[in-house]
Amino acid sequence: MKLAKNKLQQAFDLMAKEANLLVPMKIEGVTKFAPWGAEGELAMDAVNTLLPPKDALFPQTEKMYKYKTRLTQVESLEEIKETDKQIIFGIRSCDMHSIDCMDEVFLTRGYVDSFYSRKKENLTTVAIGCTKVLPTCFCDSMGLNPVAAPTADVQLNDLGDYYAVKAQTEKGEALVNLLKPLLEEGDGEAAALECTLKVNMDGVQKKLMNVKMFESDIWQETAQKCIGCGTCTYVCPTCYCFDIEGKECGNEGYKFRCWDSCMFSEYTRMAGGHNPRPSKKERVRNRFLHKLAYFEDRYGKGSLCVGCGRCVADCPVDLDITMFIDKVGALKEAGSND
Amino acid sequence: MSDMQAKLRETAKKLLESGEVGYIIGWGKGRTNKTSPVFVKEPAKVDELVWNEYCLNTLAKYTMDNMYPEKKIGLCVRGCDSRAVNRLIQDNQLKRENVYLIGLPCEGKKDPVTGEMVKKCIECMHHNPLEADVMVGEPVQEKGYPDRFKDVEAMEALSADERYEFWAKQYDKCIRCYACRNVCPACNCRECYVDQYRVGWQGKQNNRAENQVYGLTRAYHIGDRCIECGECERVCPVGLPLMKLNRKLLKDANELFGEYEAGMNTEVKPPLGTYKLDDHEEYM
Numbered sequence A: 001m002k003l004a005k006n007k008l009q010q011a012f013d014l015m016a017k018e019a020n021l022l023v024p025m026k027i028e029g030v031t032k033f034a035p036w037g038a039e040g041e042l043a044m045d046a047v048n049t050l051l052p053p054k055d056a057l058f059p060q061t062e063k064m065y066k067y068k069t070r071l072t073q074v075e076s077l078e079e080i081k082e083t084d085k086q087i088i089f090g091i092r093s094c095d096m097h098s099i100d101c102m103d104e105v106f107l108t109r110g111y112v113d114s115f116y117s118r119k120k121e122n123l124t125t126v127a128i129g130c131t132k133v134l135p136t137c138f139c140d141s142m143g144l145n146p147v148a149a150p151t152a153d154v155q156l157n158d159l160g161d162y163y164a165v166k167a168q169t170e171k172g173e174a175l176v177n178l179l180k181p182l183l184e185e186g187d188g189e190a191a192a193l194e195c196t197l198k199v200n201m202d203g204v205q206k207k208l209m210n211v212k213m214f215e216s217d218i219w220q221e222t223a224q225k226c227i228g229c230g231t232c233t234y235v236c237p238t239c240y241c242f243d244i245e246g247k248e249c250g251n252e253g254y255k256f257r258c259w260d261s262c263m264f265s266e267y268t269r270m271a272g273g274h275n276p277r278p279s280k281k282e283r284v285r286n287r288f289l290h291k292l293a294y295f296e297d298r299y300g301k302g303s304l305c306v307g308c309g310r311c312v313a314d315c316p317v318d319l320d321i322t323m324f325i326d327k328v329g330a331l332k333e334a335g336s337n338d
Numbered sequence B: 001m002s003d004m005q006a007k008l009r010e011t012a013k014k015l016l017e018s019g020e021v022g023y024i025i026g027w028g029k030g031r032t033n034k035t036s037p038v039f040v041k042e043p044a045k046v047d048e049l050v051w052n053e054y055c056l057n058t059l060a061k062y063t064m065d066n067m068y069p070e071k072k073i074g075l076c077v078r079g080c081d082s083r084a085v086n087r088l089i090q091d092n093q094l095k096r097e098n099v100y101l102i103g104l105p106c107e108g109k110k111d112p113v114t115g116e117m118v119k120k121c122i123e124c125m126h127h128n129p130l131e132a133d134v135m136v137g138e139p140v141q142e143k144g145y146p147d148r149f150k151d152v153e154a155m156e157a158l159s160a161d162e163r164y165e166f167w168a169k170q171y172d173k174c175i176r177c178y179a180c181r182n183v184c185p186a187c188n189c190r191e192c193y194v195d196q197y198r199v200g201w202q203g204k205q206n207n208r209a210e211n212q213v214y215g216l217t218r219a220y221h222i223g224d225r226c227i228e229c230g231e232c233e234r235v236c237p238v239g240l241p242l243m244k245l246n247r248k249l250l251k252d253a254n255e256l257f258g259e260y261e262a263g264m265n266t267e268v269k270p271p272l273g274t275y276k277l278d279d280h281e282e283y284m
């Protein structure tokens, strides 16, 4: 099926009736996925947005449960359940794969995170193939395809004045059905697209997993310029760490979770004040090992870096993960210093 | 430019060879036009140092990673970096004898993506290093920045509601990455109030109120010590116009306590760091 581009707004209106529709928008200069109708401009050509769409499943701040107490007794305790339907429209292959990664973390290995899983059940994803790449995009080096996101519910491809529309799941079929009045017969193949930035992951994960790497000089050298801000982790579509805290007022309150960053000193600080990751060397090591080695080791689903390039573009000191990958790739053997 | 780069490398080499400095903090090449801070230890590696129109980062704060160096740290300084050095010395975070300053007059830097002069450099009032142990290159013409408080005046002309709305929109965007704080030479506290999690000054929720608390608190903490390097505004990933806030406090300080620029030397104390009997009450 195909959707003429001049019917896009009508399609948005239809979808927005069914669910909270998130589309790429530019708001106050920031591109991100925001509700259709929010104040700002539609940014379908943003390639990947400055902020990733992970907020839809894993909000930066999420209330978990609220309670009331009387003296020392709990009077009421209620889980806060968000059950609104959501559609993310225009998600790119890299960000779609970031959801696959978060699914592994939040839904597998014996624990289902109910907050995430409710949102995921109620989410429909509409991916759109890229027609151009940014200088920082390297998703195809990480095993993805800029024009196809196989796990999305619906795949769109930009073919000039229309989008080719393909349902890929049951949810996707339901959505295509909803849009049926606007769709026309027809099809078309998206032109293949390659990223200009290339890295070679061959052997990198294995080298990094080698115990000799842990004390390598590479970490100090790499981390020296890091200023320990949270930019890389907060713009990353796959960083999923959070902290849980409470807010209490009188005899009622709520608990919330909020994004945390392994780049912050406070992240690993223990109650007694000891910090097992005392300096940026240990913190950068953790981030890169988590992205490029540990995730594959635990879940066997490839790297936790999807190659979106956001951290490369936004790090204030240009600490570039792609240059790090090259550097590890070029090492004669794990643990050697050249 | 490339002349200066050659001279910088030559100077660096001599300093490393003679053992005058243990290592040199400067700028190196990134993958694209971008440059990135580098730390050069060996004379054979001085070619990693670059000096071009994209050397954007201020470097002085990296000395705080090594507060008791065995040898002096060689530090490349433009005008802004030299003010940052003064800032750190005055705040007792750096000893002058621990650094060897390699001065580089700077005509302003460009955005590696757009190729245009960056805002902080358009607004720069001191292109030449205020202090250096060795100078690389000839001094450049200072242009001053007559519009220093123009943005602030425009904000002041708005009503309180309009100002609230303006800043509310800005702080709704803040992702609380703390890049603005971490890059700031005036934010040099060993432990920031934000990280004093047990006291809980700063709530962790990302919402308008908490984000504004953060923005205002930081602005006040650096109010009379901000050296106007503009780095916070440059690094903010979501583009908050932070210099409007910082300059508002500087403007007030100028009006209440007389003409003042922070980090010009190590002698003149920041107005809020001193007390005089005839001080104005309004600032409290």
Ligand code: SF4
Pocket: A225, A226, A227, A228, A229, A230, A231, A232, A233, A263, A314, A315, A316, A317, A318, A319
């Ligand atoms: S790598 Fe860059 S973005 Fe990440 S914490 Fe360090 S300085 Fe910040």
Ligand code: SF4
Pocket: A232, A235, A236, A237, A238, A239, A291, A304, A305, A306, A307, A308, A309, A310, A311, A312, A321
């Ligand atoms: S590590 Fe960087 S490039 Fe990789 S997914 Fe995260 S933000 Fe994107």
Ligand code: SF4
Pocket: B173, B174, B175, B176, B177, B178, B179, B180, B181, B232, B235, B236, B237, B238, B239, B240
């Ligand atoms: S750099 Fe920008 S987004 Fe990050 S904490 Fe500062 S104001 Fe907020």
Ligand code: SF4
Pocket: B181, B186, B187, B188, B189, B191, B192, B193, B194, B217, B218, B221, B222
């Ligand atoms: S925000 Fe305040 S407490 Fe934190 S580093 Fe800056 S001056 Fe210090």
